Amino acid sequence: MKPLIKKLVESYGPSGSEDQIRELVRDEIRGLPDYITVDPLGNLIAVVKKKAKSGKKVILSAHLDEIGFVVSHIDERGFARMQPFGGVNPLACVGGRVRFADGRLGVIGLDARRDDLGKIPALSEMYLDVGATSRADCPLKVGDAAGFWRPMAELGERLVAKSLDDRIGVAILIETLRALKRTPHEVAFVFSVQEEVGLRGAGVAAFGLDADLGIAVDVTRTGDTPNGVKMDVSLGRGPAIKVRDTNLVADPRIKNLLLQRASEAGVPAQLEILEGGSTDASAMQIARGGVPAGCVSIPTRNIHTPSEMVDYRDVQGSVKLLLELLQKPIEL
Amino acid sequence: MPTRARPRARQAKAAPAVRPVSKPARPDVELLRVLSNAAAVSGDEGAVRRMVLEAIRPHVDEVKVDALGNVLAVKRAARRRAAPRLLLAAHMDEVGFMIVDHDTDGSLRFEVVGGVSERVLLGKAVLVGPRRLPGVIGAAPVHLLGSERLEMVVRPGQMRIDIGAGNQDAARRQAAVGERATFATEFAVLEAGEGGAMALRGKALDDRLGCASLIGLLRGGPYPVELHAAFTVQEEVGLRGARVAGYAVEPQAAIALDCTPANDLPDSRGRENTQYNARLGQGPVIYLADARTISDRRLVDYLRRLAEDAHLPYQIRQPGGGGTDAGAIQQTRAGVPVVSVSVPARYLHSPAALARTADWENSFRLLTLALERYDARVLKR
Numbered sequence: 001m002k003p004l005i006k007k008l009v010e011s012y013g014p015s016g017s018e019d020q021i022r023e024l025v026r027d028e029i030r031g032l033p034d035y036i037t038v039d040p041l042g043n044l045i046a047v048v049k050k051k052a053k054s055g056k057k058v059i060l061s062a063h064l065d066e067i068g069f070v071v072s073h074i075d076e077r078g079f080a081r082m083q084p085f086g087g088v089n090p091l092a093c094v095g096g097r098v099r100f101a102d103g104r105l106g107v108i109g110l111d112a113r114r115d116d117l118g119k120i121p122a123l124s125e126m127y128l129d130v131g132a133t134s135r136a137d138c139p140l141k142v143g144d145a146a147g148f149w150r151p152m153a154e155l156g157e158r159l160v161a162k163s164l165d166d167r168i169g170v171a172i173l174i175e176t177l178r179a180l181k182r183t184p185h186e187v188a189f190v191f192s193v194q195e196e197v198g199l200r201g202a203g204v205a206a207f208g209l210d211a212d213l214g215i216a217v218d219v220t221r222t223g224d225t226p227n228g229v230k231m232d233v234s235l236g237r238g239p240a241i242k243v244r245d246t247n248l249v250a251d252p253r254i255k256n257l258l259l260q261r262a263s264e265a266g267v268p269a270q271l272e273i274l275e276g277g278s279t280d281a282s283a284m285q286i287a288r289g290g291v292p293a294g295c296v297s298i299p300t301r302n303i304h305t306p307s308e309m310v311d312y313r314d315v316q317g318s319v320k321l322l323l324e325l326l327q328k329p330i331e332l
Numbered sequence: 333m334p335t336r337a338r339p340r341a342r343q344a345k346a347a348p349a350v351r352p353v354s355k356p357a358r359p360d361v362e363l364l365r366v367l368s369n370a371a372a373v374s375g376d377e378g379a380v381r382r383m384v385l386e387a388i389r390p391h392v393d394e395v396k397v398d399a400l401g402n403v404l405a406v407k408r409a410a411r412r413r414a415a416p417r418l419l420l421a422a423h424m425d426e427v428g429f430m431i432v433d434h435d436t437d438g439s440l441r442f443e444v445v446g447g448v449s450e451r452v453l454l455g456k457a458v459l460v461g462p463r464r465l466p467g468v469i470g471a472a473p474v475h476l477l478g479s480e481r482l483e484m485v486v487r488p489g490q491m492r493i494d495i496g497a498g499n500q501d502a503a504r505r506q507a508a509v510g511e512r513a514t515f516a517t518e519f520a521v522l523e524a525g526e527g528g529a530m531a532l533r534g535k536a537l538d539d540r541l542g543c544a545s546l547i548g549l550l551r552g553g554p555y556p557v558e559l560h561a562a563f564t565v566q567e568e569v570g571l572r573g574a575r576v577a578g579y580a581v582e583p584q585a586a587i588a589l590d591c592t593p594a595n596d597l598p599d600s601r602g603r604e605n606t607q608y609n610a611r612l613g614q615g616p617v618i619y620l621a622d623a624r625t626i627s628d629r630r631l632v633d634y635l636r637r638l639a640e641d642a643h644l645p646y647q648i649r650q651p652g653g654g655g656t657d658a659g660a661i662q663q664t665r666a667g668v669p670v671v672s673v674s675v676p677a678r679y680l681h682s683p684a685a686l687a688r689t690a691d692w693e694n695s696f697r698l699l700t701l702a703l704e705r706y707d708a709r710v711l712k713r
Contacts, residue, residue: 016629038667040667040669041662041668041669072606073606073607075604081607082649141646141648143651161701194626200626200662200663204663204664205666
């Protein structure tokens with residue numbers, strides 16, 4: 001699975017510019033589902049049709065988009081000002097490298113003459129430098145979007161890369177689809193758009209699919225770093241099953257079912273309560289007349305920086321857990 | 333060869349729409365004048381709704397007012413089979429004030445409706461209630477304020493509207509709790525010494541400009557699309573009308589017609605102005621992204637190509653804050669590809685905004701082309 005993860009995390013796809021990553025995913029899953037469709041907002045939806053009368057219609061959702069930047073102005077000397085797409089962390093920006101849709105690279109610089117040197121710089125005090133010398137020879141235009149650019153690295157069992165949020169979820173969904181042999185259920189694998197700017201893809205996808213339940217696969221924080229948040233989630237202790245986050249109280253029946261299936265599959269699992277974050281599951285839960293929703297979370301350090309870190313065993317455990325869930329009955 | 337619509341005889345009001353001979357319609361400044369001067373604060377859009385209904389009835393095939401007060405109209409395609417369903421939305425409401433209480437001295441307490449900065453309130457003339465009673469947002473005279481109070485930011489809760497009532501009872505008789513108030517700005521066309529209409533000054537150009545454009549588009553045509561027009565309510569307080577309009581219409585694509593700030597005056601510190609949002613005189617403003625919406629790229633590219641081919645000026649709005657009805661429509665049902673096209677204007681959400689007539693005319697031309705040339709290939713992936 002590592003080559004797939006590497007290909008996904010190193011790909012371009014800030015919110016609103018998911019065309020390239022969508023085509024990459026479509027190529028990876030060709031021939032596996034019963035049908036593939038792209039909905040009005042660009043969500044990629046791959047459906048394995050229902051096999052048993054008692055089967056449920058299940059949505060599994062992972063988002064294609066990564067946080068990024070959009071050019072808002074080119075100044076006289078060819079430097080570009082930018083706005084964020086999603087929760088960009090200013091601390092993770094200065095000196096960072098970004099990439100645009102056509103492969104062009106840029107560097108994030110910091111205004112030398114800031115108003116208050118004591119404060120954490122804001123994105124408005126930074127600029128993109130693509131090597132231009134004037135507005136006329138700058139190849140960028142207002143509206144061009146970029147994501148971070150960083151190759152994946154392996155530190156033993158740990159994988160370090162940009163946009164593990166949520167390309168690791170995408171990888172898990174692809175791997176689950178590949179390994180899925182028999183299921184009584186109708187399973188819609190939703191590779192959603194624009195999650196980072198407000199869960200805009202998953203909600204409309206859930207409206208269109210009208211499912212019995214929805215499960216997002218996304219990252220969550222950990223409490224296992226120095227002076228870290230008080231959170232009982234650590235790398236290497238298995239997938240985290242969400243109890244709640246800022247915008248979701250996970251359906252307890254789904255939470256309990258996931259715990260049970262993890263145990264049956266021999267996959268160690270943790271329980272997760274996240275302060276300050278949400279996932280596609282929140283949008284799915286309030287679609288139509290309501291959809292029972294939950295989330296399988298991948299513990300991740302340094303979220304929304306170019307060096308997010310996961311434990312490969314947690315990733316493998318997530319696939320096993322999802323397969324166990326899909327291969328057995330679901331009674332809520 | 334396409335057949336020209338023949339002028340039909342005038343029929344009774346109850347009969348199907350009488351369609352004028354197809355000709356390019358132009359933006360109507362006198363229509364904009366009455367729209368701008370009308371009072372329609374969010375939730376109280378009746379005055380503008382009546383004007384809209386009267387203006388569009390002869391030009392559309394269906395019109396109704398929904399549960400929230402949106403005007404929803406349909407102009408069928410010239411050739412109906414498989415005509416794409418497009419929704420164009422402009423909001424009828426403006427920012428303003430609501431009377432919430434009567435003070436013992438006869439002045440009125442009020443709340444701000446929509447995003448109006450407290451910096452533009454003190455000392456402004458307003459019109460209160462359906463009878464448009466003149467009033468003033470009172471401010472203590474400058475020569476009575478010590479230097480400290482001159483520096484203070486006054487909160488709207490400390491301000492009062494004075495309509496000249498001598499006491500609380502008189503105030504209660506004149507203005508009821510819940511009535512709205514607007515800035516008392518009179519619409520004007522500015523020629524700035526160059527002859528001809530250079531600029532337009534008025535309150536509520538956001539979004540009477542959009543409403544006037546949408547009325548103009550409905551007067552034109554016929555178009556190769558099934559054109560749904562939504563004149564929406566309560567945009568300024570959360571895009572609320574657009575959400576239900578989008579749900580009801582279920583379009584294949586939607587365009588929001590709005591007004592966007594031009595913060596294009598020079599930076600006061602002498603540095604380059606990098607946060608102008610949009611600029612006067614540079615044409616209609618096409619949105620790539622604002623706080624609520626990332627526009628559908630295919631629709632953006634379609635509008636850019638049309639403008640370039642027709643040699644129309646246009647500009648791209650700086651991505652950043654703000655939002656339009658497109659944000660709500662995009663999220664209805666199974667999703668709708670959207671884009672916004674706005675007229676740039678200075679001093680929005682203040683007593684008097686200022687827009688260039690040429691920007692309005694070019695935006696109207698761009699939207700006309702967008703309707704005339706639209707087909708299913710625009711959304712092909």
